[in-house]
Amino acid sequence: MNLHRYRFILARPLQLLPVLFGISIITFVLVRLIPGDPARVLLGAKSTPEAVARIRAQFGLDEPIWLQYVYFVKNLVLGDMGKSILYKMPVLQLIGERLAPTLLLILGSVILALALAIPLASIAATRRGRLADHTIRLISTAGLGFPPFWLAIMLIIVFSVKFDLFPVAGYGDTWGDRLHHLALPCFTVALALSAVITRNLRASMIAELASDHATAARARGLSERRVFWRHVLPNAVIPAINLLAVNIGWLIGGTVVIESVFSIPGMGQLLVRGIFTRDYMVVQSVAMVFACATVIVNFLADVLTVAIDPRVEL
Amino acid sequence: MTPLLAVKNLAVRAKMHGHEFDLVEDVAFSLQRGEILGLVGESGSGKSVTCRALLRLLPGANLSITSGEILFDGRDFAKMTETQIRNERGASVGMIFQNPASHLDPVMSIGDQVAESIVLHRGVSKAEAWSQTVDLLRQVGIPDPERRARNFAHEFSGGMKQRAMIAAALACDPQLLIADEPTTALDVTVQAQILRLLMDLRDKRGLSIILVTHDLGVVAQACDSIAVMYGGRIVERGPKRDVLKAPFHPYTSRLIACQPAHGLGAGLLPSIPGQPPSAGDMPSGCRFHPRCDLAQTSCRETVPGLKERVSGHLAACPITEAGITEARP
Secondary structure (H helix, E strand, C coil): CCHHHHCHHHHHHHHHHHHHHHHHHHHHHHHHHCCCCHHHHHHCCCCCHHHHHHHHHHCCCCCCHHHHHHHHHHHHHCCCCCECCCCCCEHHHHHHHHHHHHHHHHHHHHHHHHHHHHHHHHHHHHCCCCHHHHHHHHHHHHHHHCCHHHHHHHHHHHHHHHCCCCCCCCCCCCHHHHHHHHHHHHHHHHHHHHHHHHHHHHHHHHHHHCCHHHHHHHHCCCCHHHHHHHHHHHHHHHHHHHHHHHHHHHHHHHCHHHHHHCCCCCHHHHHHHHHHCCCHHHHHHHHHHHHHHHHHHHHHHHHHHHHHCCCCCC | CCCCEEEEEEEEEEEECCEEEEEEEEEEEEECCCCEEEEECCCCCCHHHHHHHHCCCCCCCCEEEEEEEEEECCEEHHHCCHHHHHHHECCCEEEECCCHHHHCCCCCCHHHHHHHHHHHHHCCCHHHHHHHHHHHHHHCCCCCHHHHCCCCHHHCCHHHHHHHHHHHHCCCCCCEEEEECCCCCCCHHHHHHHHHHHHHHHHHHCCEEEEEECCHHHHHHHCCEEEEEECCEEEEEEEHHHHHHCCCCHHHHHHHHCCHHHCCCCCCCCCCCCCCCCCCCCCCCCCCHHHCCCCCHHHHHCCCCCEEEECCEEECCCCCCCCCCCCCC
16 A cells, blocks of 8 residues: 555645635625625515615625625634525525535435446446447437436326325435435436446446456456456446546536425525525525535545556546 | 477458458467477568467457367367366466556556466465465566565566566466567567576476567577468478578568678668568468569469478478578578
């Protein structure tokens, strides 16, 4: 074990700082570029100018924009994300409630996607050009083509409405109940994700099966099965790790649609509602959390790549 | 003495875009225990295909052995089932390749790759296999083998990688080593070291070696006998000394003339005019006739077979009378 190859872990938190700084400025400015005023949205069309001014003062919206940013960053450093204008509660608490469903949804989808993609890619690659391969490629192409919201609705119609196997929507109270509620949404996301991974994994497996080192392993008397598990698979998953990380990064902001269709009280839903109500604090903070999560996922992918591929130095 | 390996009438056919052609035809040679045979020829002459065919490791479903016997110690590899031939690979016959960098698994340690086949063929424990691995790495001249066994391919130099490949190929003590251009990708000093290692292993283990090369210098240094391939056929074979000194086939003599030691002087090396034929577009008759200055009408019509010219020295040319002793420029 060469521990020096893991030195990059120590440097990463420092690299995170400029990323967060950039993201905070961009979201801070962008959310204020949306026409509309949170106080007016909150109070409705018939509100008096005095009431609007009072709310604006209460949330510090009457301060110059640069000062608002300074307060935002200062409070963030102190662990305070401000108060939601709409929900009238600390944003930190809001996020705390919404984080678990989204994390569970993403985690479940990724596990399910891998459980689908690895066997399917293996079958397709080892039976290249045969019926199984063509079928798997057809399904994965279709999986890429179906829009997730449509797929979600189809799954609800079949599995919830017709066969009554899963709840139509919502998020449970107990853990078992939650998993039951999340099964269909996870499956919806996993289908699209596994299509991407399967295609990539199949291609790299085919390349590895034809590689020189696989030939050399065969020349040493290894069975086709052993060549596959010991030499082809470990080499083929390396490019898939980064692909998976990129896709998880995309999922982190992209679960909005699925959360809406299945009414899951997650981060995506919080973000969308925050944007509609010009709930500045919520939008800024959720964006920061998403940015952190994306960075963490890529960091984990790097650690995994270093662990699997001895050639990589970061 | 019965030879360790006797190849008879071997042919490998390729199917591509609907038409079929032979990559290798009528290949026959034999190898004694402890003998080093040099398989010589230009790129595309069928050397590598022949080697892979011996272990039934032809790439893809497009290539197949269509005829011939591969008798190894009396067992015919050509007629074995897939499982049977797999048990021979590594255990009876080891193989090393031209580019050791790409033939080693980049993400598995060198020691694990060597130990893997020991566990597979010998059924010993992992710890036992590991100690045998360290021992083997020492034998092939890898310094500090306990530590180096835990290294990965990219941490080895080119020569060390080839040594590691040799260790992996010899892990189960095969009687025959097929070395497919083992020194081509290495620089000259390392090349000489690897050749010396192979000759050492022959002396110590009684290993037979098929050494594929396009370098007659390598043959002169390491081999006992030579088989020269051209256009998918063996055109001349015999003891090294006889073939190099008194070749019968015009191709062999031109090849020898092209070696730097025989050259005309500084900066001027002779070459054989024309291009080697490509598989699927072979000339009729003798494959070499379009490039041969001795060619006659009959060369265009019939494929000459190998005929014994001197004891143990065969050539596939009916034109040359005696050995072409003077290599012509």
